[in-house]
Amino acid sequence: MHNDVTATGHAARIATVDALLPAPLPFEVGGDSALLSAEVGDTTAAGLTTCTGLGPDSPRSMWRALVEHRLEVQLAGPDPAAGLDALLTRWDEHLGSLARVGDTECAAVLSRPSRDTAGATELLRHGFAPVGVLAVRPAQRMAAGPDATPGVCIRHATPDDLSTAVALQLELQRYDAQFGRITLRPGVEELITKELLHHLERPEPQVWIAELYGQPLGMVVLQMPDETGWIRHRVAASRVGYLSSLAVSETARSSGVGTALAAHAHQVFDEAGADVVLLHHAVANPRSTPFWYAQGYRPLWTGWQRRPAVRSR
Template sequence: MKGFNTEMNAEAIATEHAARLSAADSLLPLSEPLDTFAEGPVFEVTKGDSGATGRATHTEVTPDISYSLWRALKEHRLSVRLAGSQSDELLGDLLVRWDEYLTSVAAPGDWDTAAVVVRPSRDTIGSAELLRHGFAPVRVLAVRPADRLAASGPPAEPGVRIRPAEAADHDTAVRLHTELLRYDAEFGGVSVRASATEILAAEVAGQIGRGNPTLWIAELYGRPLGLLQIQLPPESDWVSSYTRADRVGYLTTLSVAEQARSSGVGSALATHAHQLFDEAGAEAVLLHHALANPRSTPFWCSQGYRPLWTYWQRRPAVR
């Protein structure tokens, strides 16, 4: 790409960035538009044959809603487009300008304020710059294409039975949700709120008894020790913009009680989920997991998932 014309700069960056995504990963969306409806400054830097654009956005949630468990209450994001041979250096320039902006809008040292940059996992250019600015790869949005063969996992225990959750399973489901939340909190991507049990109890109550079950219990020799929660299209359409697949399912939660780990319960639940997604015609399944979790990452890899988007986070946003 030649030097950018000032009036065409943003368009040229967007065009090459789209080509960059397609080359990096065939499952990425055809374009990654900046959020033109969100309020926040736009930063643009160019150098020689390269250019970069970033839009800063800010969202806040209250600690009494479900979404607050999976993020900081105040989240600043930088959506970036990169083009040219010096993309890594220009991403560093964008981060410098964003940091200058953050110091004027975010309270230093506030743990419930996070700075987040979501990058295509296979477009690794600029990773060193993110590390230099104090970001860490905290979680991923992983994908499993419908035609991808999973590696064989541990054999299922003969005593495993999977069934839709019933009213009597409410407390067990809340407990398994809470165990997973507390474990994942060790890796920085989620937050254990004082209202967590109340939030999860309400969410479980809303899932039990649906005509098309989305919450499932795994029993091991009659004991309920595993939990699966999924979203089928169109309920999962909120995540479809992250991939090129037209029909997408989302695996919300898979949790196995500590005493049942390595028993095959988790693999049995994953197999059951994939069967449900296949029956619903999903072309791909997406899920979030903590990248540093020593159980989640190898488990989901063994089930045929791979990183699609990586969430780089710095928390607090301003130190």
């Protein structure tokens, strides 16, 4: 079986699924990566495995297990679900020689195009759960700007807002940690403080505070199109904005603060010429999932995770 043949068939199939998905390329093996393959009749599957590790003091450690085994998947042929099932079995065998049984700081992770639902049952059968979504919102180019929300004023954050920003982000992290995308670690407040201070000390910080009748109760953090090279390859668009986080104090929920912040963020991205805006959210979060889709987002990629990567048998 040839990887480029699978890639070609996979690309043709994906092109019919979602116009905002980027065109996939044949896998290239390098470093510690490995290529796995499987065949089921006329269906072929290819997977590129990689492993990355972080220290617990890394800011990124809040968003993942310390060790992540990742699998990129390409499926071609008449039965992609069966192809994925066979590939996952091969990956299980591969992981058995690399990961310790029951290690909760070791996760097996893969992303699938959200609208390519073939194989969802097989992922569940192999112990994976849909944990996070990379959602996309095409630009709307609001010439008149968003409608004003009574009582809400949005302004640039300054270093004087650091304590407020940290408190809002901590509240968001603690709530989201219930749903599997976030790991609360010792020193999380220090990590958040350092990251927000880095944003606030920039010449033009893309951190915005929402005040409700003069009281700061919400915050949004943005990455502009010239900063999003790390995620631009996930969408078929040239200029990509990324909404890093939006936090609203529990006391201000359902007050319009979150909607006002989102509308302001979209206006900023529109003015910067962004073609699309991306953001991550937890699938199981009962607040963020309906909120973001009411703001014009939809799922683009779904992140599936099994943690620990190797379960006890």
